[in-house]
Amino acid sequence: MNRTASIKDVANQAGVAVGTVSNVLNYPDRVSERTKERVLKAIDDLGFVRNDAARQLRAGHSRTIGLIVLDVGNPFFTSVVRAAEDAAALQGSAVLLGDSGHNESRESNYIDLFQEQRVQGLLISPVGDVTARLNVLRERGVPTVLVDRLADDAMFSSVSVDDDEGGYLAARHLLDIGRRRLAFVGGPLSIHQVADRLRGAQRAVKEESDATLEVLDSEGQSVLAGRGIGNRLVERPAKNLPDGIFCANDLLALGVMQSLTMMHTLRIPEDIALIGYDDIDFSVSAVVPLSSIRQPTEAIGRTAIELLTEELESQQVRHRAVVFTPELVVRQSTAGAEASL
Amino acid sequence: MNRTASIKDVANQAGVAVGTVSNVLNYPDRVSERTKERVLKAIDDLGFVRNDAARQLRAGHSRTIGLIVLDVGNPFFTSVVRAAEDAAALQGSAVLLGDSGHNESRESNYIDLFQEQRVQGLLISPVGDVTARLNVLRERGVPTVLVDRLADDAMFSSVSVDDDEGGYLAARHLLDIGRRRLAFVGGPLSIHQVADRLRGAQRAVKEESDATLEVLDSEGQSVLAGRGIGNRLVERPAKNLPDGIFCANDLLALGVMQSLTMMHTLRIPEDIALIGYDDIDFSVSAVVPLSSIRQPTEAIGRTAIELLTEELESQQVRHRAVVFTPELVVRQSTAGAEASL
DNA sequence: CACTGAAGTTGAATCGTTTCATTGTTACGA
DNA sequence: TCGTAACAATGAAACGATTCAACTTCAGTG
Structure with missing residues (x-):
């Protein structure tokens, strides 16, 4: 049960510098064909797997989006979650799921947890009045989109159904x-x-x-x-x-x-x-x-991710409230x- | 939108060393009452939140368990997942959820992802034949418990229903x-x-x-x-x-x-x-x-976590296959x- | 043949936390 | 007064990846 290989081990094995290994992983074009092969072989031999914690630490943020719903057992939310996961996957992000179960303290715990995880952004179907906390989050660069709840669009973006x-x-x-x-x-x-x-x-x-x-x-x-x-x-x-x-x-x-x-x-x-x-x-x-x-559950999940992405990409604060109409x-x-x- | 505060900022603000701040967080007994107060105040003032990536990097592993199910839309799995999450929470771990949707390549992607996350262990209801990969995982110190599938208990622990x-x-x-x-x-x-x-x-x-x-x-x-x-x-x-x-x-x-x-x-x-x-x-x-x-969905989820914990705590390889009996x-x-x- | 610029490669610095050997301080008994 | 134990606090090192300025090669040009 030996320690898992690091990028350094790979570099030694392949006889190159760590920077080169990193380049092979992230910018393959910058590396010559010969070197690339050697590095890839070493990676394979050692069974090297990137350590996401280290990447994240360096990057300063994760590639993760937090999603807090009221009840995963409810098919409505299950469907929204699935749509959000798919939409997030398309743009290379993963979704961390939290189930508040209509419970304010569980909700609060998940917000804490997601903050420690340095999620890029947060989608939340809130239980209690969390606007204060969410404002703090935003000031720290973590935008939030409210899901299944209409928000004053001066405050937050939101996706809801009327x-x-x-x-x-x-x-x-x-x-x-x-x-x-x-x-x-x-x-x-x-x-x-x-x-x-x-x-x-x-x-x-x-x-x-x-x-x-x-x-x-x-x-x-x-x-x-x-x-x-x-x-x-x-x-x-x-x-x-x-x-x-x-x-x-x-x-x-x-x-x-x-x-x-x-x-x-x-x-x-x-x-x-x-x-x-x-x-x-x-x-x-x-x-x-x-x-x-x-x-429209799929549209809700998808739109939530879209709104979040908008906020992530434009630094100027421009919120939108999308309201869908339900159907008999x-x-x-x-x-x-x-x-x- | 200033960078989020680090432990160093807290240390400066409180006029102590970083190690002391860390001690306040992890071993409050080692710190005097006076100092603790000052540090806690600084934490509050700066809105400091631990960076989990850094903790993980240092610790070498996460406090996370990966769980891959065949279909989250199926109430059977929804219920198993919930039970597993609750059991994991009790021992201070979080669950990362993956939905393979009966698709081998999605399953494989999740295994990769979870490996990068350095999950402590893996619970999986497998689609394809993943024993080879799971063996490699175990050699690297990541034990696996099979869920809703009987395993030869010389190979893996498992929870299943007959x-x-x-x-x-x-x-x-x-x-x-x-x-x-x-x-x-x-x-x-x-x-x-x-x-x-x-x-x-x-x-x-x-x-x-x-x-x-x-x-x-x-x-x-x-x-x-x-x-x-x-x-x-x-x-x-x-x-x-x-x-x-x-x-x-x-x-x-x-x-x-x-x-x-x-x-x-x-x-x-x-x-x-x-x-x-x-x-x-x-x-x-x-x-x-x-x-x-x-x-017995709750029992399945709970037992899966228990078996995983057993494997994590005892270094000697001792697997168990738990089989529940269904009921008409x-x-x-x-x-x-x-x-x- | 010297010079230029592009392409590859290097390795130190950095991210934020925990650990731990070391240093500093205090209290108390001899 | 000294010695020593107990307690507090310190800060450098380490975790593993990415970044980037600096360096090396080398083909092409005048």
Whole structure:
């Protein structure tokens, strides 16, 4: 178990100077064919592998981008992450992934960690109010792009989806198919995506004088949390039930659906129409295929990297806020029997 | 945008030597209270953040573990990754995640990358035959633990689940509820998990003289691939249809389910019973709640880290192969009307 | 034949941290 | 007062890569 070879060992083995080995690695054109061959042979013989820590130390920064998301288990973020990784790879950067799990202290830990790693830049879907910290970061030359959150573009670049509009679309759709006693499932409302979607829904409901919107606060956005809400609903007398439910994401909606359909006394969509948010892959194959609001996840991930690259390349501070528009996807959970996939 | 402060700057500011600052950071007991305060104040004033590259360079290795999985989009791996991250965090290591996407060259790139990062060790769910490379790694002091793949424990430590047994359980269950014309959906068979599950299924089918097993090769393990297979199935005359289908994972099963139920001509489980593999969260809320084979994902992730830690701490080469046993979960897709959640 | 410039090559300096042998300081018992 | 132990603090060396000014070769030119 001998120490791994360094560039110096390679230089000795090949009978050249360390600078030459470095040139072979980084600027092959500067080196003669003969020398290059000898060096490459030595590299191979010794099984030399560059030490990235040393490169980084010298360079003063890594070739790495930090990405902090709220929940990697959520297919929405999984998809965003993948897109960001691909986009980063194209320009030769790697992505360090952090999962805050909606937890401020974990979020803060990841910011610390990424700072120690000297990431080139940071993409973050923030939990708490981290603007102060992010400003400090930027002053030190580490730009940040906010993901899935609109930012004042005087402060930061951001990529987001219009959650208010998405909420409006969802509720408007329920109203359009004749539902009037709506319920919103999601929480805690401190999560801004949840709050925005609710606000949009309320806007739509206000357009119909005879419509009401009940808010059912959930603990988190998981399938399990949805099942909890659903179980409480089925215990109500039928007349107190909503006839249209809008869930802040598909996981919740699938959970609610599970509970509602379990006893076979309630029908979706006849008794209760149900719509989710995110349009994850599994929604199509739900008990009742789930209507949803689709967000352009690939575009979000890709754009986030693009905005970051812009900031990295131009030293003058010029921020942009890109806002995507979500899209209604109607499936059986909000349609009559005539509806198809 | 001034250069970030170094330990030297802190030392100047506090009027002490660099070694002392380092001691404050790493061995606070060695430093007097007075000095410690001064140094901490200087750190705060300058906003000093340790440069991890420099630490690593000096230490000769990182505090990082590499983890390469086949597909992060697959909830099975998402869950394993999360467990591994948590276990690693407990012992002060971070996890670098790589997604090979079943692609040998991407896998190879990640191994290179992780080597440059000087990871302490590697957890990998391998695509190709990488034993040769992994042996080289180990000789250089980077131990590897194979994940979701059984290894000869003379060679490597490994954590796996008995896929043959899982396949047997699934097929045996279909046979037990009276099905005889079985089909296996999954592919390509070069993926060893798929091949093992098939082998187990074949073993079960051989136990019944009047049972048959048809193999439907799929392109990948996604919902989409499953839908493709399903679409081909529904075009068959009813008498040529299988009466029990075992899919190599739940994503495939959900896709197949989607296609089969779309036309409302086939009933699950009456006409065709369906069982998947992995028991992902979404299976409960499928059109017809999906029977599946559950794997202990948290235990897998945790154990992988434990085995790696063992190898890191004992210099003598002592490998272990941990094999978990999967578990049958019966839901409606293979049960009569009497079945419940 | 001397001179020029291009192409190759060299090796010391540098990045920021940790380590550790050395030096300085203090307290206490003899 | 001296000796010594315990404790604090110091600062040069080392980690491994990259950079760059300086040097060597050598072909081409006048």
